[in-house]
Amino acid sequence: MPEPATRSRRPTPSPRSRPSRRAARSGVTGTRARLFHAAAADFAARGFAGANVDRIARAARVNKAMIYYHFRSKSALYREILGEMFRAVSSRVRGVADAGASPEEKLRGFIDAIAAEAQARPHFPPIWFREIAEGGTHVDEATLRDIAAIVGMLAAIIREGVAAGRFQPVDPLLVHGGIVGPILLFFASARLRARIEQAGARNAAHITADEVVAHVHRVTLAVLQGRVS
């Protein structure tokens, strides 16, 4: 991985102000956004190392050099995709946690938030699975905080329910794993399940996202309400 530390690219636009008024008005979706989405798809399908800037540029119907103009490097592009994903998830979760609702409703909202993000961004579950496997090598500090905040907000919801005498005190990480594990697994494994079904196995039942989410709702509530064990 080349990419020297010494760099100072793109003088004019600031790092966060994305679709400049020009770009937004110009093409169909803007070069930058097209690159962003094409890259997310390639990273999801092939991983960081497997993704390829030539292919990303081609898929975005954009010149390869634009990647280095709009982003610093392949890995900076990847980090931005990661960051955007977790900013979206954590802000959605925050909306739920801040809403004035019962602990039960907040818990349901938390689950729905994870599921909604996973469904709205098809590249989120695969990329996240890969990043977990890689130990978060590419995750920067800001994103790490977003991730920690997600678990933190779940912990707060649980505490609130316990304080209200409606939840049993259960380790937040246990609850988190019971929610995020099955949901991400379901969305990330779509392609593989299709392959398994096709290849002889008739037993691979067709479950829908709604069924998975509903199941996680029931199980998680049962756990926190002490109806399990």
Added chain:
Amino acid sequence: MPEPATRSRRPTPSPRSRPSRRAARSGVTGTRARLFHAAAADFAARGFAGANVDRIARAARVNKAMIYYHFRSKSALYREILGEMFRAVSSRVRGVADAGASPEEKLRGFIDAIAAEAQARPHFPPIWFREIAEGGTHVDEATLRDIAAIVGMLAAIIREGVAAGRFQPVDPLLVHGGIVGPILLFFASARLRARIEQAGARNAAHITADEVVAHVHRVTLAVLQGRVS
């Protein structure tokens, strides 16, 4: 990815009879086995594309050319690692499913089998997460059957429990996700959780593998015994 289709390597030993009596007697663990383990570690940490045959050979303290002598190619080596992993899991699960025990015990055994394999082979959860994300691109037919068999055996256990009037009929894929999702997530995320804890977050509780497995036991049984919802 080069690796032409035309090839016919290693005439003498058959594809499955690994540690030839010579190799087994010779070095500390045998060149082939050392390559196998070093490769599993690299594939787990960096993914298929990110892994590197030079680094694998170096880690195994073996000449790089040995990879191509003992295995056909990088991807053949990877496929063999995948295959070995799932052969081990499915055969362990089969042992449980075939044992004469109550449905409840078999279910517990299934969960323990997954957890035991994940714990015994640290590279299994990360590699599996990545392969899921990749849609099973590298999974060959035989391995696909092993994977399908694992779900199939869980389905059989559930059916047996239902027939005995002790389980509610719940979709096997839902049950499978509730078991495998949390367990794999826990083991695969060890490195990342360490990073999150270290980086300011004091909320990241320390849970152990035993706690996760015990929790999955309780939840799964509760689901199948109709104590949820």
Added chain:
DNA sequence: GTCTATAAATAGATAGAC
């Protein structure tokens, strides 16, 4: 079975014109 080159291709990154 093992090792030393080395071929051959790929891929990240950049310079510089427009």
Added chain:
DNA sequence: GTCTATCTATTTATAGAC
């Protein structure tokens, strides 16, 4: 902001001696 051409390092894979 965008495109062409190209540099350079990396990497899979193999030939061939021992």
